[in-house]
Amino acid sequence: MFSFLKKKSPEPEKDQTTRDKFNSDWISQLKSGLAHTGGQLAELFSRGGRIDDDLYEELETILITADVGMDATNSLLADLRHQIKEQHLSDAIQLREALALSLLKLLNPLAQPLQATTHKPFVIMLVGVNGAGKTTTIGKLAKHLQAQGLSVMLAAGDTFRAAAREQLMAWGIRNSVTVITQQSGDPAAVIYDAVKAAEARNVDVVLADTAGRLTTQAHLMAEIKKVKRVITKAMPETADSSAAPHEVLLVIDANTGQNALSQVKAFDQALGVTGLILTKLDGTAKGGVIAAIAKAHPIPVRFIGVGEGLDDLRPFIAEEFVTALMGLD
Numbered sequence: 001m002f003s004f005l006k007k008k009s010p011e012p013e014k015d016q017t018t019r020d021k022f023n024s025d026w027i028s029q030l031k032s033g034l035a036h037t038g039g040q041l042a043e044l045f046s047r048g049g050r051i052d053d054d055l056y057e058e059l060e061t062i063l064i065t066a067d068v069g070m071d072a073t074n075s076l077l078a079d080l081r082h083q084i085k086e087q088h089l090s091d092a093i094q095l096r097e098a099l100a101l102s103l104l105k106l107l108n109p110l111a112q113p114l115q116a117t118t119h120k121p122f123v124i125m126l127v128g129v130n131g132a133g134k135t136t137t138i139g140k141l142a143k144h145l146q147a148q149g150l151s152v153m154l155a156a157g158d159t160f161r162a163a164a165r166e167q168l169m170a171w172g173i174r175n176s177v178t179v180i181t182q183q184s185g186d187p188a189a190v191i192y193d194a195v196k197a198a199e200a201r202n203v204d205v206v207l208a209d210t211a212g213r214l215t216t217q218a219h220l221m222a223e224i225k226k227v228k229r230v231i232t233k234a235m236p237e238t239a240d241s242s243a244a245p246h247e248v249l250l251v252i253d254a255n256t257g258q259n260a261l262s263q264v265k266a267f268d269q270a271l272g273v274t275g276l277i278l279t280k281l282d283g284t285a286k287g288g289v290i291a292a293i294a295k296a297h298p299i300p301v302r303f304i305g306v307g308e309g310l311d312d313l314r315p316f317i318a319e320e321f322v323t324a325l326m327g328l329d
Contacts, residue, residue, distance in 0.1 A: 026314055029306045030324040033282040037066040038327025045096035051084060055092055059099070066325075067257040069292035076102045076291070100326050106291055107318040112300035114247065114275065114315070116145060116205050121153070121198035123206045123231060123244035125191075126277075127224060127267055128251035130212030133279040135164060137251050137305065138207045139171030140313035141277075144303075146175060150204040154179040155194030157187040157227065160211035168209055174310070178203075187211065187223075188230035195234040195244060208245070215266035228271055247274050249302060254278045254285035261289065264297050275302035277313075282306040287325045 031038060040062045049055070056077065063073040079102040083089065089098060116122045124141075126134050135158065142152045154172050156179055158164035165181050172179035178201075180194035191208045198206045210227060213220035228245060235244035250273045252260045260278075267273050276299055281287065290301060301316040322328075 026306070027320060027324065029282060029312070030304075030320065031327065033285060033306050034287040034324045035327070036284070037062070037286045037288065037325055040066070041096070041099075041325075042327040045092050047092060049092050050090060051092055051095055055095070059095075063288060063291075066286040066288035067260075067292060068288035069258060069261065069296065072106065072288075072291040072295035075295055076106065079105070096326065100322050100328065103291065103322045103325065104318055106294045107321060109298060110276075110290065110294050110301045111316050111318040112275075112302070114302045116148075116150060116247070119241050119244075119246050121195065121203050121206045121235075121244075122246050123195055123198075123208065123235060124247045124249060125208045125210065125228060125231060125245040125271075126249050126251055127210050127271065127273075128212060129214055129253075129263060130161075132212065132251045132253045133305070134158070134212065134251045135167050135171070135209055136308070137277055137279060137303075137313060138168065138209055139175065140305065140310055141303070142171065142175045142177055142207060143310045144313060145205050145207075146177075151202075152177045152205045152207060153194055153198045153201070153203045155191045155206060155208040156181040157191045158209045158211040159185045159187050159190065164209070164211070188227045191227060192230050192234045195231060199235070215263060221266070221270050225270055248272060249275045249277055250299075251277045251279060254281045254287065254289060254304075255283050257286070257289055258292065261292050261296055264293055264299060268297065268299065273299055275300045277301075277303045277305065278316075279305040282312075287321075290321065 044058055060073055060077060080098055083098040126138060128134050138154060145152050154168055154177055156165040156168045169179045180190060180197055182190045187210060194206050210224060231245050232243045237243040248271050250267045252263060278301060281304055303313050304316050305313045
């Protein structure tokens with residue numbers, strides 16, 4: 001079987017044994033989260049037999065129910081037929097590796113790590129619908145950036161949800177980072193102050209939380225555009241630096257399935273999304289929505305999350321994801 005584990009995720013400095021165990025545990029978590037889809041695919045291909053229309057039909061059904069979507073499914077099946085013809089494949093077991101290669105070709109362009117050192121402070125604005133996990137993701141992202149030797153400041157820009165500020169402050173304490181808050185209830189003002197404070201204190205990265213909002217709520221989508229404009233005003237373009245925010249990350253609950261694609265399109269149209277973070281892949285997520293995004297609206301997937309722990313947010317590595325999604329060893 002083709003091995004996809006040729007690259008390892010970036011890690012904090014650890015001895016080799018600890019690093020290997022950490023990576024192994026991560027793959028196990030990801031496989032467990034995607035077990036529904038991986039199990040279905042493994043069972044289909046383990047039967048063996050010839051590649052025929054019935055096999056294609058079963059595979060099509062599995063991919064669509066795994067949230068891959070019709071366009072991406074058709075694209076994958078077309079690529080499979082091409083591989084079968086070119087390589088003279090005839091057995092269903094061979095089709096498993098061919099599908100893995102097709103998925104890898106589709107997802108590899110999305111695997112673009114976050115580079116948070118091109119500006120100082122590097123301002124990251126996090127957005128998404130209610131309940132996607134933005135605040136928790138900020139806590140984990142702060143830990144990830146600190147492990148790279150960067151100083152971090154948090155901006156409590158979610159002034160709408162009850163206890164959001166307290167939740168972010170708890171993450172600040174946990175990571176030993178400063179959290180900028182206000183009593184005014186104006187999210188743009190909070191984030192503006194945070195950017196200015198980061199400039200004054202020579203902080204490397206600002207992570208700006210924002211309130212969750214549905215894409216159908218026109219007034220709230222207008223508000224988030226205003227927040228972005230104010231961030232730009234706090235740190236406008238200069239001869240040496242582009243305007244903030246330098247990254248707009250959309251946090252998506254992977255359990256939302258095809259709804260994730262409509263979120264990507266709406267937030268990108270409103271804000272110009274530069275990267276995605278898929279959370280809750282340890283739940284009931286089927287995982288295929290990444291393929292749907294790759295086909296219909298390709299935006300880099302910066303991170304994926306598979307748990308509540310500080311280390312459960314990792315850079316998206318296409319090889320690792322395909323291994324887990326396919327139920328490969």
